[in-house]
Amino acid sequence: MKVVILAGGFGTRIRDVSEDVPKPMIPIGPYPILWHIMKIYAGFGHKEFVVCLGHKGNVIKDFFLNLRARTRNLTVDFANDGEILFHDEVEALDWKVTLVDTGQTAMTGARIGAIREYIGDEDFMLTYGDGVSDVDIGKLVAFHKDSGRVLTVTGVRPPGRFGEIVANETGIVSGFNEKPQTSGGRISGGFFVATSKLFDYLEDRDDLVFEQEPVNAIVADGQLAMYSHDGFWQPMDTSREYRLLNDLYKSGNSPWLPKL
Known part of the structure; x- marks a missing residue:
């Protein structure tokens, strides 16, 4: 199943960390958070990615085009037409990344x-380029298939500044409030699974916010399900959250990374 990652936003709330790179390229340890998100999915066998680029998308393209050079020791032999010799062995990546x-x-x-042509009529996964979790992707996908709904969202329990999801005991959503004044239940943690029917809810206009009109229309049709996740989930929206995730990584406690 293909994984779509939204990586085109401006990241205005975290500009005090870096203004030079797009938000998905802000690092946790030596790698950008985008790489960490892809590692989550790859750990469950989902290794084909479609990355939606926007603000400073060239930085993300450059990262993937030069990934081998960034992560390995090498020799450039200019006497032999600039041949590049890679010396050390690192973890082999068998990902396919469409930018x-x-x-x-x-x-x-x-x-x-805009990425419909790269998905076709298949089910696909969808998430944001700024949050990590230890959500069990296999169980999430199985739940989505069992629900028979157009869209499944992962519901988590984080700080109250996020929107709230209201769902019944079977996981069918009756309310999706993106930014309520108070929040006592679960909120959207991203990590969606969708059928291709999702595209039928998307109008062709640049100002279309997925979490507003399309998701509310899906809710009205009874076609949004929620997979409850009580484990680790952490966005990187602020410099404080940036430091938190990097401190976890440096301590060797990265609950979002698959255990190999």
Whole structure:
């Protein structure tokens, strides 16, 4: 199953960490958070990615084009037409990464609509390029298939500044409030699974916010399910959260990374 990652936003709330790179490229340890997110999915066997680019998308392209050079010792033999010899062995990546320019100012719904040709009629996974979790992707996908709904969202219990999801005991959603004043239940942690019918809810306009009109229409049709996750989930929206994730990584406690 393909994994779509929204990586085109401006990340205005974390500019005090770095203004030179797009938010998904802000590092946790030696690798950008985008790489960590992909490692989560790859750990469950999902290794084909479609990355929706926008703000400074060229930085993300450069990262993947030069990934081998960034992570391995090498020799450049200029006497032999600039031949590059890689010396050390590192973990082999068998990922397939499609990088799609979805527009500089497009909102999330428009970005998803722009990659329809790369998905076709298959189910796919969808998440944001700024949050990590130890969610069991296998169980999430199985739950989605059993629900028979168009879209499944992972519901988590984080700080109250996020929106709230209201669901019944079977996991069918009756309310999706992106930014309520108070929150006592679960909120969207990203890590969605969708059928291709999701594209039917997306209008062709740059200002379309996925979490607003499309998701509310899906809720109204009874087609949004919630997979409850009580484990680790952490976004990187602020410099404090950036430091938190990096401190966890440096301590050797990275609960989001698959145990090999």
